[in-house]
Structure formats: C-alpha cells, structure tokens
Amino acid sequence: xxxxxxxxxxxxxxxxxxxxxxxxxxxxxxxxxxxxxxxxxxxxxxxxxxxxxxxxxxxxxxxxxxxxxxxxxxxxxxxxxxxxxxxxxxxxxxxxxxxxxxxxxxxxxxxxxxxxxxxxxxxxxxxxxxxxxxxxxxxxxxxxxxxxxxxxxxxxxxxxxxxxxxxxxxxxxxxxxxxxxxxx
Numbered sequence: 001x002x003x004x005x006x007x008x009x010x011x012x013x014x015x016x017x018x019x020x021x022x023x024x025x026x027x028x029x030x031x032x033x034x035x036x037x038x039x040x041x042x043x044x045x046x047x048x049x050x051x052x053x054x055x056x057x058x059x060x061x062x063x064x065x066x067x068x069x070x071x072x073x074x075x076x077x078x079x080x081x082x083x084x085x086x087x088x089x090x091x092x093x094x095x096x097x098x099x100x101x102x103x104x105x106x107x108x109x110x111x112x113x114x115x116x117x118x119x120x121x122x123x124x125x126x127x128x129x130x131x132x133x134x135x136x137x138x139x140x141x142x143x144x145x146x147x148x149x150x151x152x153x154x155x156x157x158x159x160x161x162x163x164x165x166x167x168x169x170x171x172x173x174x175x176x177x178x179x180x181x182x183x184x
Contacts, residue, residue: 008046010036012060015053019100024107029053054104058115061097065119068094072126079130080140080173083123087144088151088166131177139176143169 014036018027029050033043047053068086075082089095098119104112120141128137147166 007036007038007042011038011043011046012053012056016057016096016100019057019103020096024103024109027103054109055111057097057100057104058111061094061101062115062119064094064097065122069122069126072123078174078177079126080177081170083127083140084144084147084173085166085170087147090148090151133179136176136179140173143173 011032015027015032018031018035027050029043030040032053033040036043047056072079072082077085098116101112101115105116123144124137124141127140128134131137131140147169150162
C-alpha cells in the first residue's frame, strides 16, 4: 500500500488506533487530532468528516486485503494452509485495519460491513478454488476465524500449548483438502 503524506498517515494511524483500542464512539475527530498530535484544522484539511476518515480506513483495509489475497494465491504451502496460519498473526498492519473496519461495522457503518463481506468472500473463493468443495472451504474458513478469535483473547486466556495446537490444525488442513477432492 502506498503511504500517504506524513500528517495524513499520522491521522489515519491515530484513528485506527482509537477504533481498535477504544471503539468507534471514542474515535471522535477531537480525539483523533489529539492522538495524531495535529490541530483539528490539520485533521479537517485531510479528512473533512468522520465519514471521510472511515472511508479512508475501509479503502486502506481493502488494499491490504488485496495484497493478502495475492500472497495467499502464491503461498508455497497452499492457499488454505496460508489462511489458517496467518489467522494467528495479530498486530500486523492488516490486522489493525481489519479490526478497525470491524469496529466501524459494529457501529452500523454499512460500507464497513460490506467491505468485510467482500474480503471474506474473496478469501472463501480462493480457498474454494483450491479445495473444490464448498463445505470443506467453509470448514477451513471457520478454523481460521476460530483461531483469529482465540488469538485475540487476553494473554491469560491462552494456554501454553497454543502453538502446538495451531501446528496440529495446520496439519489437518491438507486432510480437509483431500476431503474436498473426494467429494468431487
């Protein structure tokens, strides 16, 4: 993703951080300007409204999702294993933007909900193209989403063998792919 000018990037990063850390209600224009350490006028110069900020976050997330789909399609371990493996990766730029868009969707921003649906559909179609069976593709999606939800819980929630269990799930994915081949 091409980086915007420094002030604009600081504002966008501040808005994303507020959405992720405190939710959509706390991510006001004033709070965003303060967190970005710019004046309200500086914020308004780059983003005329909260809706413009939200649209910029959604657009950036969609760009990152397109990059992720490209990486998925070229992953040496295969699309499905890549999807499950990267579902445990939290704190990346893509993860932060995805979480920010989820917060916007939870607050009723229709464009955010539609964006999440498109991103999920793109992942699903890539996985389906690899496994050839809609039920198996959905199972792989749910494994990845479950890992993502589990990994996002507070640290005390994780038990010490999460990495080992993740490795076991990654070994399961090729077996699920074979089920897709069997069902064709």
